[in-house]
Amino acid sequence: MTDDLDGWRARAGDLADRLVRQGAITDPVWREVVASVPRHAFVPAFYDDASGLVGAGDPRWLDAVYNDDTLVTQRMEHPEQPGFAWSTSSTTRPSLMLRMLELLDVSGGMTVLEVGTGTGYNAALLCERVSSGNVTSIDIDPALVDAARGRLADAGYRPHLAACDGALGCPGRAPFDRVIATVAFERVPWAWIEQVRPGGVVLADVRPRGMTWAGALARLTVDGDGTASGPLVDCTWGFMSARTGVERPGIPEVVHIDATSVRSRTSEVGAGALHTPGLSLLVWHRLPGVNAFPGEDGTQITAPDGSWAKVSTRVPARVEYGGPSDVWTDVEAAHAWWIEHGRPGVGAFGLTVEPDGQRLGRRTSEGTEPVGDLG
Numbered sequence: 001m002t003d004d005l006d007g008w009r010a011r012a013g014d015l016a017d018r019l020v021r022q023g024a025i026t027d028p029v030w031r032e033v034v035a036s037v038p039r040h041a042f043v044p045a046f047y048d049d050a051s052g053l054v055g056a057g058d059p060r061w062l063d064a065v066y067n068d069d070t071l072v073t074q075r076m077e078h079p080e081q082p083g084f085a086w087s088t089s090s091t092t093r094p095s096l097m098l099r100m101l102e103l104l105d106v107s108g109g110m111t112v113l114e115v116g117t118g119t120g121y122n123a124a125l126l127c128e129r130v131s132s133g134n135v136t137s138i139d140i141d142p143a144l145v146d147a148a149r150g151r152l153a154d155a156g157y158r159p160h161l162a163a164c165d166g167a168l169g170c171p172g173r174a175p176f177d178r179v180i181a182t183v184a185f186e187r188v189p190w191a192w193i194e195q196v197r198p199g200g201v202v203l204a205d206v207r208p209r210g211m212t213w214a215g216a217l218a219r220l221t222v223d224g225d226g227t228a229s230g231p232l233v234d235c236t237w238g239f240m241s242a243r244t245g246v247e248r249p250g251i252p253e254v255v256h257i258d259a260t261s262v263r264s265r266t267s268e269v270g271a272g273a274l275h276t277p278g279l280s281l282l283v284w285h286r287l288p289g290v291n292a293f294p295g296e297d298g299t300q301i302t303a304p305d306g307s308w309a310k311v312s313t314r315v316p317a318r319v320e321y322g323g324p325s326d327v328w329t330d331v332e333a334a335h336a337w338w339i340e341h342g343r344p345g346v347g348a349f350g351l352t353v354e355p356d357g358q359r360l361g362r363r364t365s366e367g368t369e370p371v372g373d374l375g
């Protein structure tokens with residue numbers, strides 16, 4: 001099926017060269033891998049917002065497939081929030097995938113677990129690099145896994161695929177040298193750390209469901225003493241959030257707020273704090289479970305306890321708030337810490353994962369200092 005489409009090899013080669021020029025590929029072996037894997041075989045159709053599904057009969061299809069774009073391949077409504085189609089699977093833009101594969105530092109002979117099979121394209125890249133027998137890929141959606149298995153086999157790859165919640169990893173195939181997640185989790189699952197050999201690497205997209213732009217990639221080295229730690233790498237537009245069930249998109253559950261009693265004040269910290277790299281990470285750290293809804297003249301946030309604030313972008317900002325606490329004071333605390341520590345960007349932070357959870361730290365010349373509660 002892959003050789004009957006004239007010119008795909010030239011297109012795949014052009015895509016690979018473009019990724020080299022962009023700096024997403026620096027290792028010539030990855031250039032050859034991208035040039036040899038037929039991306040079109042993994043994306044028989046994708047969603048276009050304006051015209052619905054675009055498939056093989058459409059003249060736009062092949063151009064889009066060999067462009068550096070994310071293509072949405074599955075959508076669904078939230079069972080309790082009808083009327084909007086959320087993306088639930090996609091093939092991610094190749095520049096992000098290749099940047100991650102290089103960060104993963106994977107080479108021939110290593111065993112790899114990929115969390116988030118999706119179309120199977122990234123699994124195919126891994127198979128081409130380390131051979132099919134060394135690749136395991138899991139996805140929560142059995143239908144996606146079945147489709148990916150067929151496409152991978154047609155293209156000549158036979159990795160181990162399974163349908164399960166990625167948070168569990170794949171204990172039956174452990175230990176791995178590498179774990180790569182192409183779906184975002186709020187907390188790095190401990191199972192991944194347990195299933196990687198000491199010295200191995202977990203590359204995870206850690207990202208809040210309710211404020212996705214505040215996330216980052218965590219490149220963690222497994223220490224063998226019960227922890228894994230490593231730097232955070234800037235990645236504003238990362239992966240879709242993990243689903244907690246096959247039939248539910250990975251979006252936050254609705255928080256019911258009481259907006260009948262509204263208080264107001266001003267603040268020297270405007271809504272821009274929620275959109276500033278590094279600072280937004282601290283806001284999420286201080287306010288786990290935060291949901292942010294950007295609007296034309298400001299942003300509304302809600303916290304899991306029902307506290308909410310609506311804050312203008314212009315400073316001094318107008319803050320309208322309600323619920324059990326003045327939640328904007330948490331954003332102000334994160335902002336004060338960020339100013340005091342020299343306005344650090346995402347790359348100034350690191351993550352440590354232990355069996356009982358993960359800790360955000362600030363990287364220093366001596367190691368990583370926990371940021372604590374920012375109080």
Ligand SMILES: C[S@@+](CC[C@H](N)C(=O)[O-])C[C@H]1O[C@@H](n2cnc3c(N)ncnc32)[C@H](O)[C@@H]1O
Nearest residue numbers: 089116118119121122139140166182183242243
């Ligand atoms: C961005 S797509 C992955 C793209 C894929 N690597 C590719 O090359 O096409 C994210 C995938 O994660 C899957 N996913 C969502 N929640 C998950 C979970 N809890 N466990 C495992 N997979 C999950 C989705 O079904 C979706 O296919």
